[in-house]
Amino acid sequence: MSGLRAGFRILGPLETFSDSAVHRPGGPKVRALLALLAVRANDIVEMDTLVEELWGDAPPPTAVSTVRTHVYHLRQELERALGPEAVRDLVVTGATGATGYSLRLQPGQLDLDAFTRLYEQGRAELRTGHREAALECLDAALGLWRGRTLADVAQGRVLAGHVARIDELRVRAQELRIEAAMGLGHHRELVPELRRLVATHPLNEWLHARLIDALHRSGRRGDALRAFHHVRAVLSEELGLEPSEDLRRLQHHILMGSPAA
Incomplete structure (x- = not known):
């Protein structure tokens, strides 16, 4: 151009x-x-x-x-x-x-392209143990969002399928960012973000588990147990399921007063 x-x-x-x-x-x-x-x-x-x-x-x-x-x-x-x-x-x-x-677009002309490159870079940094670099890349990737994907576009079946794929990438980037931040010990700082995410994705057990863990590691055992009881109730009401092994293991660590592995 x-x-x-x-x-x-x-x-x-x-x-x-x-x-x-x-x-x-x-x-x-x-x-x-x-x-x-x-x-x-x-x-x-x-x-x-x-x-x-x-x-x-x-x-x-x-x-x-x-x-x-x-x-x-x-x-x-x-x-x-x-x-x-x-x-x-x-x-x-x-x-x-x-x-x-x-x-026909060149690299950098579409925000999704920029997001994908930063996401892949952040994932690679996290895989090799470079948590700070991963956090920087993933923060930049997630910062490209201005709201819901194609928020002002009426979506038919084809477009809705693409939007679902893009939204899944966003959730995965958020999960990787949380993983990197928790690895750096940012448990207290993550609690507000995790509360927002579990409200947006109430059936995502991984996010619930990270919220419970972050509360526990911040010295908030009571809040962590309340968060566990909340997700157990959500899973039972919505899906008729019991919490995952990951969640049950966290509950055990909280009750025993020991940090999660």
Whole structure:
């Protein structure tokens, strides 16, 4: 893109950005189209997939021509927002014999790409025991989020599947960050974040276990036991399950007054 900083953000509301401005694409179908092209950046998204995303099981007879019209309007909107030089060869048509479109991006033009690189780097640092470096990378990765993934985009089946995958990566990055921080002894500092996370992901037993452990290691045995009883009640009511071995082992350590292994 000839040195012009321009790109896309999907870790929150859908945005395009350039050196001078941030723009949110208008029109629900155009936003959904751009969102799907962005989550599959540099791949050809087949026409059938685009039609399924935009209309589900009830596409109109004019669906293919309407997709082409939406692509035309998307190209125009991107040109107005980013400038003609920035969008040259940005949304391209599939090769001869293929039907579909692709959003051609360079490294760093999509926030998801930046997140993934930082996440992988943080995971590698943690695997080799470099907790401080891992924490730095994972903090930077998670700092790219501005809200729910594609928060302002109506999602059909295809896009919802991609969003679920991205959200799973976010949860895993949060877990790795917690693992690194606990390894550095930041138990007290983690308690508020862990309370927020277990409220957001009430069936994630790993997060509950880390909250209980952090409370216990902070000298808050009573709070740790209350947290254990809370997750046991949630699992019983929601799933009809007993706590995992990890959680039961933590309860035992708390009752014995010994730190968890």
